[in-house]
Amino acid sequence: MTATSGKLVKGATGDWEVVIGLEVHAQVTSNAKLFSGASTEFGGEPNSHVSLVDAAMPGMLPVINAQCVKQAVRTGLGLNAQINLRSVFDRKNYFYADSPQGYQISQYKSPIVGEGEVTVELEGGKSATIGIERLHLEQDAGKLLHDQSPTMSFVDLNRSGVALMEIVSKPDIRDAEQAKAYVTKVRSILRYLGTCDGDMEKGNLRADVNVSVRKPGGPLGTRCEIKNMNSITFIGQAIEYEARRQIEIIEDGGAIDQETRLFDPNKGETRSMRSKEEAHDYRYFPDPDLLPLEFTDAYVAEIKASLPELPDQKNAR
Ligand code: ADP
Ligand code: MG
Numbered sequence: 028m029t030a031t032s033g034k035l036v037k038g039a040t041g042d043w044e045v046v047i048g049l050e051v052h053a054q055v056t057s058n059a060k061l062f063s064g065a066s067t068e069f070g071g072e073p074n075s076h077v078s079l080v081d082a083a084m085p086g087m088l089p090v091i092n093a094q095c096v097k098q099a100v101r102t103g104l105g106l107n108a109q110i111n112l113r114s115v116f117d118r119k120n121y122f123y124a125d126s127p128q129g130y131q132i133s134q135y136k137s138p139i140v141g142e143g144e145v146t147v148e149l150e151g152g153k154s155a156t157i158g159i160e161r162l163h164l165e166q167d168a169g170k171l172l173h174d175q176s177p178t179m180s181f182v183d184l185n186r187s188g189v190a191l192m193e194i195v196s197k198p199d200i201r202d203a204e205q206a207k208a209y210v211t212k213v214r215s216i217l218r219y220l221g222t223c224d225g226d227m228e229k230g231n232l233r234a235d236v237n238v239s240v241r242k243p244g245g246p247l248g249t250r251c252e253i254k255n256m257n258s259i260t261f262i263g264q265a266i267e268y269e270a271r272r273q274i275e276i277i278e279d280g281g282a283i284d285q286e287t288r289l290f291d292p293n294k295g296e297t298r299s300m301r302s303k304e305e306a307h308d309y310r311y312f313p314d315p316d317l318l319p320l321e322f323t324d325a326y327v328a329e330i331k332a333s334l335p336e337l338p339d340q341k342n343a344r
Pocket of ligand 1: 046047048049195238247248252
């Protein structure tokens with residue numbers, strides 16, 4: 028697949044091309060969590076939707092929610108992607124106070140959905156095709172509340188264990204307009220499918236935005252990842268700022284450090300959160316409490332036959 032060229036950025040030494048890849052985290056629409064029967068309802072009293080599994084009590088075992096699996100398959104088909112008939116859940120190990128298991132159940136080497144593509148509409152009647160690398164299922168974490176007491180932080184596990192789909196794009200996006208059009212289109216597909224409500228204000232859809240710059244057609248540059256963006260407008264602003272920042276560093280003779288950054292909407296700037304050198308070794312391994320997911324062709328075909336009309340089909344009609 029060849030990416031559609033985007034708006035180049037003028038630097039002191041000539042034109043620069045921006046390269047962008049997005050990781051979209053979409054909360055799966057389902058009544059119950061990914062591995063427990065607890066409710067996914069938003070806005071309940073803290074810790075009112077928490078089963079013993081979600082609280083990671085010793086000896087509790089996860090049980091896969093068939094509805095969440097079906098939603099991921101439906102989403103994969105809606106993204107014109109390969110459905111993998113066998114996929115595996117892995118433990119991604121790290122400590123965080125809102126994650127009582129001490130690991131997140133995710134998918135690493137064998138995700139439920141493989142490569143696909145999404146066509147996005149651009150200004151002037153143009154379009155671009157963006158490749159999808161993969162889609163995998165994973166658990167969401169709980170939430171820390173730091174503003175309720177001057178001396179203590181609290182943990183709300185209502186969101187702990189809710190199913191997320193992580194949709195990873197290829198680095199096929201070439202400017203802020205394409206990135207905004209891509210998130211808009213993916214959100215629209217998810218909404219047509221009813222697999223995620225796409226509510227970015229509630230955090231039900233959020234994106235990590237990977238940005239690098241290069242001389243047009245040159246080798247890929249080092250990327251920075253801007254975490255947890257929950258507004259399409261801000262995604263555009265963050266890309267514009269980040270591309271400029273990287274170009275200035277390189278043109279001044281510097282090099283880009285691969286790092287994780289945060290966007291400050293008040294200042295319109297990104298700032299460093301942590302460098303990749305500090306990145307965790309997650310020690311992924313297959314979760315021994317869960318069997319691999321295995322589907323028949325008939326299961327996938329049946330889901331495919333029952334999909335609603337999607338945005339592209341509606342447009343064509
Ligand atoms: P990680 O877990 O390290 O973030 P992932 O494979 O989950 O890695 O995601 C990488 C994301 O970064 C993908 O969306 C990919 O398209 C994008 N990406 C990879 N290389 C580059 C690059 N040089 N410039 C911009 N984006 C990139
Ligand atoms: Mg990432």
